[in-house]
Amino acid sequence: MPRHTTAPHPFCACGIHAAAELEHALAYLGENVEGDMQGSGQVLGRVTLWGRVVEGPSGWRAEKAYPFELYLPTDGLDDPYEVAFALADYGVPVELLDCSPVAAKVRAQLAAP
């Protein structure tokens, strides 16, 4: 790969990744949260992209992005509110998501007829 100074480069993985479908974004989050990056404070958000944008099979890589809203999985975070407070700098809504197995069980119970 030749060195390049602009992102996203067509033959690289750089740039801000955006998924076209929520399931693809969740798969990305799952891969990273369940591994040793758990509690790294990764966030999901609905975003707008601009600048240089490269389309891929399940979304885009962009030069620039800005969120409409952010979702913060709280699993493994020592202080989710500290992270949420830092994200408030974006000036958009930040929602905390409890993705723990216990929370999933409770949601399944509540959704049951």
Ligand SMILES: [Zn+2]
């Ligand atoms: Zn690159």
